Amino acid sequence: MTRRLTVLFLAALLPLLAGAGQAQAAGYRYWSFWERDGSAWTYATVGPSLSRPADGDVVGFRFSVSEDSGDAAKPRGEAGFDAICAKTPAKDGTKRVALVLDFGTPADAPSGERPPAARTACAQVAEDASTAEALASVAEPLRYDGNALLCAIAGYPAKGCGEQVAEGGKEPASGTASGTEEAAAEDDGGSGPSVGLIAGAAVVVVLGAAAVWQVRRRA
Structure with missing residues (x-):
């Protein structure tokens, strides 16, 4: 069961990691x-x-x-x-x-x-x-x-x-933000995780909880 739970976590996490890679500078x-x-x-x-x-x-x-x-x-x-x-x-x-x-x-x-x-x-x-x-x-x-x-x-x-x-050609990837972009960077501390990554992590947690519930239910 533990091995199956790990697989479920990895399956949920891999698309998020791929998305993070696509968000790199264009x-x-x-x-x-x-x-x-x-x-x-x-x-x-x-x-x-x-x-x-x-x-x-x-x-x-x-x-x-x-x-x-x-x-x-x-x-x-x-x-x-x-x-x-x-x-x-x-x-x-x-x-x-x-x-x-x-x-x-x-x-x-x-x-x-x-x-x-x-x-x-x-x-x-x-x-x-x-x-x-x-x-x-x-x-x-x-x-x-x-x-x-x-x-x-x-x-x-x-x-x-x-x-x-960054991807899309409009926003600086790092160090050159201006105007509203600079304000947004300051709001999240400049180097903190993006909103998308936080949301993705939340999805992983939810999926993980669901997997644990399934294991306990079958036990």
Whole structure:
């Protein structure tokens, strides 16, 4: 009977543990940096401050929630260099870099913010300028964190920087709660068990009590 009771407890507990695993962070909210080769976007292997695009290159930035570079959303739009820089004539001592700025979707936006419409820009900068310098010439204000991570382009988003987000993409998984989310975290002590987990534990207790009652009834 004791063994059967243990099995009943485990059967009730396993779905709760699985649910707890699914509630872990879905990814990070950040600006990803891309380089265009023909019609294909490739995730950049270096940061924009180290990248040195050539005259005629197309680079892109996309704001989204993703786990890593493998599932990061690419910039949208088909415009190439000729279309983006059509009104910017070549000039000695400079280079032209076409930029695609995709501010993402409302689903990826931080709470309380709405993404601006995607746009393109042609940066005419010094021949040795970095992608970061080209971006700064057409999309200020930019915002960086203490580790030189690009946090905002053209002032979007107004706050936050590469924060970890929970399933669904809206609430920070840890350490970055704000507004009503921060208040909720304070209510439960910040690191205490979630309401769902407490409710689940209650279900286990009830099932366990039912199992004990069955054992005693048959005895």
